[in-house]
Amino acid sequence: MSGKPSRTGETLLEFDSVDKYFGDTHVLKDIDLEIDEQEVGVVIGPSGSGKSTLLRCTNRLEEIQSGEIRLDGTPITDPDADINRLRQRIGMVFQSFNLFPHLTALENVALAPKKVKGVPKAEAHDDAHRLLERVGLAKQTDQYPAELSGGQQQRVAIARALAMDPQVMLFDEVTSALDPELVGEVLEVMRDLADEGMTMMVVTHEMGFAREVADSVTLMADGEIVERTPPEQFFEEPTTQRGRQFLSKLL
Numbered sequence: 001m002s003g004k005p006s007r008t009g010e011t012l013l014e015f016d017s018v019d020k021y022f023g024d025t026h027v028l029k030d031i032d033l034e035i036d037e038q039e040v041g042v043v044i045g046p047s048g049s050g051k052s053t054l055l056r057c058t059n060r061l062e063e064i065q066s067g068e069i070r071l072d073g074t075p076i077t078d079p080d081a082d083i084n085r086l087r088q089r090i091g092m093v094f095q096s097f098n099l100f101p102h103l104t105a106l107e108n109v110a111l112a113p114k115k116v117k118g119v120p121k122a123e124a125h126d127d128a129h130r131l132l133e134r135v136g137l138a139k140q141t142d143q144y145p146a147e148l149s150g151g152q153q154q155r156v157a158i159a160r161a162l163a164m165d166p167q168v169m170l171f172d173e174v175t176s177a178l179d180p181e182l183v184g185e186v187l188e189v190m191r192d193l194a195d196e197g198m199t200m201m202v203v204t205h206e207m208g209f210a211r212e213v214a215d216s217v218t219l220m221a222d223g224e225i226v227e228r229t230p231p232e233q234f235f236e237e238p239t240t241q242r243g244r245q246f247l248s249k250l251l
């Protein structure tokens with residue numbers, strides 16, 4: 001992978017026998033998964049298989065019923081965990097951009113560092129400028145979300161997540177709501193992040209991205225991990241029948 005720093009091989013994010021129920025529905029079943037530092041872990045699977053729930057549990061937007069999720073050895077899911085502190089270490093970007101409509105791109109990116117981390121305004125704005133430049137929006141810093149395209153808004157959302165200097169970035173179908181011609185610019189930003197060595201967990205239907213950028217492909221079905229393989233293997237010869245079925249529907 002061009003320019004990508006070599007991986008350290010240290011586990012950064014760890015799912016250990018994770019179970020999640022919504023009422024009586026068992027939506028995550030004994031999930032064991034490790035994402036290493038600088039790994040791009042792509043998660044795929046049919047609708048309802050539990051992909052979003054897995055990411056949401058990682059950020060404690062949902063609570064798990066048993067097992068443990070650890071970030072860099074710290075149990076995220078411990079009831080005593082400092083969840084606000086942990087959330088700063090986990091950036092999350094969703095399908096819907098959720099930008100504040102009354103704030104400019106720059107203000108959207110600078111807001112959390114100022115409010116949550118107490119970064120002085122001038123410094124937060126300098127950082128926000130730099131981040132917006134990094135996602136290709138140097139000229140749009142003073143525009144409001146309504147004045148930006150969907151692809152531009154999603155790139156602001158990525159910059160906003162990066163502004164907290166997270167250790168890992170979670171992406172949940174961030175290109176699914178975009179017009180097809182805007183998908184590429186967002187994937188490009190994600191590819192750059194991967195090249196710079198960001199640890200990423202990416203739920204996506206973009207199989208080109210999975211094939212080219214992922215270090216691992218994890219296939220989920222019915223709340224279980226069906227297989228987890230390097231992309232070369234997954235796209236050539238999945239190791240499971242369900243993997244072969246899923247792939248044959250894609251092709």
Ligand SMILES: Nc1ncnc2c1ncn2[C@@H]1O[C@H](COP(=O)(O)OP(=O)(O)OP(=O)(O)O)[C@@H](O)[C@H]1O
Nearest residue numbers: 022023025027045046047048049050051052053054
């Ligand atoms: N808040 C909720 N309350 C009850 N059930 C839920 C809730 N959120 C998700 N579920 C259920 O949990 C299961 C997993 O849903 P999840 O959204 O994680 O799937 P997904 O793989 O992300 O699907 P998609 O590809 O459609 O986004 C589904 O059966 C879903 O109906």
Ligand SMILES: [Mg+2]
Nearest residue numbers: 051052053172
């Ligand atoms: Mg989902």
